[in-house]
Structures are given as C-alpha cells and as structure tokens.
Amino acid sequence: MKDFLLDDTDRTFRAEVKDVLQRELAPRMADIEERQDWQAIRQVVRALGEAGYLRLMFPDLYRGPLAKPGLTHATILSEEAAYLNYAFETTIATALSCAYPLYHFANPQVRDQYLLPILDGTAIGAICVTESNVGSDSAGMETRIDFDEKTNEWVINGFKRYISNASVADVYIVYGLTTHTGKPQAGMTAIAVPKTAPGIHFPRNYSFMGRRGCIVGEVEFKDCRVPADHLLGERDGGFRIMLGMFNFERAILGGSGLGVARSAFDIATEHAQRRMAFGQHLGCKQLVWDKIAQMSWRIDSAELMTYRATRMYDAGIDGKALMKEASMAKLVATETANFCANETVQILGGDGLTKEYGRAEQIYRDARALTIVGGTSEMAKYLIACRDLPHIRIGL
Ligand SMILES: Cc1cc2nc3c(=O)[nH]c(=O)nc-3n(C[C@H](O)[C@H](O)[C@H](O)COP(=O)(O)OP(=O)(O)OC[C@H]3O[C@@H](n4cnc5c(N)ncnc54)[C@H](O)[C@@H]3O)c2cc1C
Structure with missing residues (x-):
C-alpha cells in the first residue's frame, strides 16, 4: 500500500483507527463470523460512536483532533474495518448512508432527534x-407515499427488500413515489421513518453466503404514518437526495473493497513466502508470483481511484461531477476484492477452502x-460510460 494520495495527518489517523479496531473489533471477529453475533457488532458500533468516529463526515458536529475531517477519513475507517470484518463495516457504512440525508435534508428538530444518536453509536440507521421488482432500476419503485391533509401525516405503503440493518435499525430513510404521473425521477420523495411508526413491519431477515453477523432483511410499510416534518428536502425531490447519497456510498464502498482486498493479499503473500513446494517457496513459482503481482497492482489502482474520489468530495465536488470517479472507485475496488479473494483461495490450495487454516x-x-x-458493477460501468459518451443516449 502506497497511500500516495494521503498525507501525514491521514496516516496518523489511520494508525489511530487501526489501534481502536484492534482493541474493539478484532476480539469479536470470531463471534461475528461463527455465531452471527449481532450484539458484538452493536457493541463495536457503540464504541466507535463514543470515540467520535461516526461524525467524520459532518465537520461541524465532529469533536476530535482532525482539523478537516471528511469522506477521506470515513473511508479510511471503512477500509480498516473491512480489513478485519466486512460484515461489521457494512453496518457502519449503512448507518452513515442514513446519516447523510438526515444531516443535509432534515429539518433541525428531526435532524437532532435521529441523526445525533446514530453519530453517537446509540442508534442504527437503514x-x-x-x-x-426494483433493484438497479431504482427509479421504477412502486412504494407509494401520500400526504393525509386531515392528520398532517405522510402515509407510506410498500415493500422493501435486501435492506441492511432491516429489523435492527432505529430509523429508516424511505424512498417512494409521491407523484404518479410523468417521470418517476421527478415524483420521488424521501422520508425519515422511526422504527416506532405505526404500520412498519419486518417480515424476515435473509441468510447470505457471506457477511455473516450483519442483518439484511425485508421492511414492509402498511399505511405507515409519520408526521409531516419527517419529509427530507422537498416533496418530489427524493431522486436528487438519492443520487447524492449514492456518490458518497460508492466512495465508501471503494474503502470496503480495498480493505477486503488487502486482507486477502496479506494472507496470500504470507502463505506464498512460507509454503514449500517442489523444493522452493511457492512465491518463487512464476504462476504464483504472477498472481501476487496482479493482486498488488490492482490494489494500488483501487486505492488511487478510491482516495481520488474522496479527495474530490472533500474539495466540494459532488453530484454529476463526481459520479464517474465515485463509480470508478466502487467498480475497481470491489472487483479487486473479488479478484484477490479468489486468487488467495487458489494460492492456499486446500487450506483456502476450509475454516481450519x-x-x-x-x-x-x-x-x-x-x-x-450499492449498485452493481454493470451499473457502475454505465455511469462511467455516460460521462465518456455524453452525446450518445446509452439507454439501459
Ligand atoms: C447484502 C445486501 C445488502 C443490501 N443492502 C441494501 C440496503 O441497505 N438498501 C437497499 O435499498 N438495497 C440494498 N441492497 C440491494 C442492492 O442495492 C441491490 O441488490 C442491487 O442494487 C442490485 O439490484 P437487484 O438485486 O434487484 O438486481 P437487478 O437489478 O435485478 O440486476 C440483476 C443483474 O442484472 C444486471 N442488470 C440490470 N440492469 C441491467 C442493464 N440495464 N444492463 C446490464 N445489466 C443489467 C445487474 O447488474 C445484475 O447483474 C442490498 C443487497 C444485498 C445483496
């Protein structure tokens, strides 16, 4: 790792974060993976909140030693957390994605009520x-959000699936359609919904092949009612909020991919230097060092892409101007994580397939x-190509 785009302050911050995660997360990693121990994740979220690490994205609320905290530091946190345990990292990344629209678009009272507990690590967001019927094509959502003039409340009806922190969150940022004619992008609204709202249900949680310990499930809204002031931004202005959130989420996912990739790389290089085969260390074999070299340059590329995107964001570049770079960070880092994970298993042989080693x-x-x-690789490529081919309607 070269951390070429980081400075001494960032490196000091990284060292400090590593220490905290070694103390708080490392001892709980086995419980999270083997027992799917949500409470262990919960305790680490609380510890990071108490230490002020969940406030990095919001400089005016931050109370720590950094002069200019921002997305770069939040991404360093994600990278180091994902290095140890990706399931844990998804929980804080999702909480931050929930905090983002609350910070920027909630009215002051609602913001204080829901945002501050998330930043303190005492509440979880989703x-x-x-x-x-809607994943990549998020504008085609069917959830309805209507306004009841008589009670002065928003009424939500819809079914959401694959929601991280589903049944364990305290507050949900819910996107749905308020206007049903014209383009859905122009009729989408975002609402903050507390878990205590009448009409919110959690039909089930899913069982996934990985990310054991974090909770992902369904959230259903049946005539779910929330007060008028829980609107985020403006009615029909939800799509813009969602796009802003996606940029920030993609950059953070760059950090997640990078952390997972580095974790695999360290296992592979240690094994290649220790394991003997045909009278030599495995790493001396060209077919093995080729894999190591490929992992190495891909990790460096992912790091450069990721911290370029976070640096741009911290310099005030966002919206459409950041979409390509944020998508590249997400694409390159997450594909690198998969590449490195796959090659590491191959380099370890049988040891790579069992939990024993x-x-x-x-x-x-x-x-x-x-x-x-956070958007598939195919969608990331679409967003990149949109900028490279501005005069051509690519179409999905
Ligand atoms: C573990 C996990 C956690 C998640 N957490 C959340 C969460 O907290 N909140 C939330 O709202 N969502 C969450 N999601 C949902 C996630 O964002 C979606 O799964 C993702 O956006 C893809 O949508 P989909 O699964 O419906 O696949 P689809 O959109 O049905 O896509 C299926 C495949 O088709 C490809 N495809 C689709 N359209 C095109 C096209 N035009 N051209 C080429 N290829 C295309 C896709 O790239 C993909 O490979 C989570 C998902 C998982 C698995």
Whole structure:
C-alpha cells in the first residue's frame, strides 16, 4: 500500500483507527463470523460512536483532533474495518448512508432527534430503496407515499427488500413515489421513518453466503404514518437526495473493497513466502508470483481511484461531477476484492477452502456481495460510460 494520495495527518489517523479496531473489533471477529453475533457488532458500533468516529463526515458536529475531517477519513475507517470484518463495516457504512440525508435534508428538530444518536453509536440507521421488482432500476419503485391533509401525516405503503440493518435499525430513510404521473425521477420523495411508526413491519431477515453477523432483511410499510416534518428536502425531490447519497456510498464502498482486498493479499503473500513446494517457496513459482503481482497492482489502482474520489468530495465536488470517479472507485475496488479473494483461495490450495487454516474462505464469501451492493458493477460501468459518451443516449 502506497497511500500516495494521503498525507501525514491521514496516516496518523489511520494508525489511530487501526489501534481502536484492534482493541474493539478484532476480539469479536470470531463471534461475528461463527455465531452471527449481532450484539458484538452493536457493541463495536457503540464504541466507535463514543470515540467520535461516526461524525467524520459532518465537520461541524465532529469533536476530535482532525482539523478537516471528511469522506477521506470515513473511508479510511471503512477500509480498516473491512480489513478485519466486512460484515461489521457494512453496518457502519449503512448507518452513515442514513446519516447523510438526515444531516443535509432534515429539518433541525428531526435532524437532532435521529441523526445525533446514530453519530453517537446509540442508534442504527437503514436505507430503503430496493424492492421486489426494483433493484438497479431504482427509479421504477412502486412504494407509494401520500400526504393525509386531515392528520398532517405522510402515509407510506410498500415493500422493501435486501435492506441492511432491516429489523435492527432505529430509523429508516424511505424512498417512494409521491407523484404518479410523468417521470418517476421527478415524483420521488424521501422520508425519515422511526422504527416506532405505526404500520412498519419486518417480515424476515435473509441468510447470505457471506457477511455473516450483519442483518439484511425485508421492511414492509402498511399505511405507515409519520408526521409531516419527517419529509427530507422537498416533496418530489427524493431522486436528487438519492443520487447524492449514492456518490458518497460508492466512495465508501471503494474503502470496503480495498480493505477486503488487502486482507486477502496479506494472507496470500504470507502463505506464498512460507509454503514449500517442489523444493522452493511457492512465491518463487512464476504462476504464483504472477498472481501476487496482479493482486498488488490492482490494489494500488483501487486505492488511487478510491482516495481520488474522496479527495474530490472533500474539495466540494459532488453530484454529476463526481459520479464517474465515485463509480470508478466502487467498480475497481470491489472487483479487486473479488479478484484477490479468489486468487488467495487458489494460492492456499486446500487450506483456502476450509475454516481450519484462517479466513481465506470467509473473505471469498464476503467479497462476493461487494460487486452487487450499492449498485452493481454493470451499473457502475454505465455511469462511467455516460460521462465518456455524453452525446450518445446509452439507454439501459
Ligand atoms: C447484502 C445486501 C445488502 C443490501 N443492502 C441494501 C440496503 O441497505 N438498501 C437497499 O435499498 N438495497 C440494498 N441492497 C440491494 C442492492 O442495492 C441491490 O441488490 C442491487 O442494487 C442490485 O439490484 P437487484 O438485486 O434487484 O438486481 P437487478 O437489478 O435485478 O440486476 C440483476 C443483474 O442484472 C444486471 N442488470 C440490470 N440492469 C441491467 C442493464 N440495464 N444492463 C446490464 N445489466 C443489467 C445487474 O447488474 C445484475 O447483474 C442490498 C443487497 C444485498 C445483496
């Protein structure tokens, strides 16, 4: 790792974060993976909140030593957390994605009520976009949000699936349609919904091949009612909020991919230097060092792409101007994580397939989600090509 785009302050911050995660997360990693111990994740979220690490994205609320905290530091946190345990990292990344629209678009009272507990690590957030008939094509959602003039409340009806932190969150950012004619992008609205709202249900949680320990499930809204002031931004302005959130989420996912990739790489290089075969260390074999070299340059590329995107964001570049770079960070880092996880299992041979000899098989299962969550690799390529071919309507 060269951390070429980081400075001494960032490196000091990284060292400090590593220490905290070694103390708080490392001792709980086995419980999270083997017992799917949500409470262990919960305790680490609380510890990071208490230490102020969940406030990095919001400089005016931050109280720590950094002069200019921002997305770069939040991504360093994600990278180091994902290095140890991706399931844990998804929980804080999702909470931050929930915090983002609350910070920027909630009215002051609602913001204080829901945002501050998330930042303190005492509450968990969730984002509700995906539905049974809508994943990549998020604008085509079917959830309805109507306004009841008599009671001055929003009324939500819809079904969301694959929601991280589903049944364990305290507040949900819910996207749905308020206007049903014209383009759905122009009729989408975002609402903050507390878990205590009448009409919110959690039909079930899913069982996934990886990311064991974190909760992902369904959230259903049946005449779910929330007060008028829980609107985020403006009515019909939800799509813009969602796009802003996606940029930030993609950059953070760059950090997640990078952390997972580095974790696999360290296992592979240690094994290649220790294991003997045909009278030499494995790493001396050209077919093995080729794999190591490929992992190495891909990790460096992922790091450069990721911290370029975070640096741009921290310099005030966002919206359409950041979409390509944020998508590249997400694409390259998450594909790199899958590449490294796969090659690490191969380099370890039988040891890579069993839980007996370390985390290679866990990392292989965990990495697989990365090219799907937060927008698939195919969608990331679409967003990149949109900027490169501005005069051509690519169409999905
Ligand atoms: C573990 C996990 C956690 C998640 N957490 C959340 C969450 O917290 N909140 C939330 O709202 N969602 C969440 N999701 C949902 C996630 O964002 C979606 O799964 C993802 O966006 C893809 O949608 P989909 O699964 O419906 O696949 P689809 O959109 O049905 O796509 C299926 C395949 O077709 C490809 N495809 C689709 N359209 C095109 C096209 N035009 N051209 C080429 N290829 C195309 C896709 O790339 C993909 O490979 C989560 C998912 C998982 C697995």
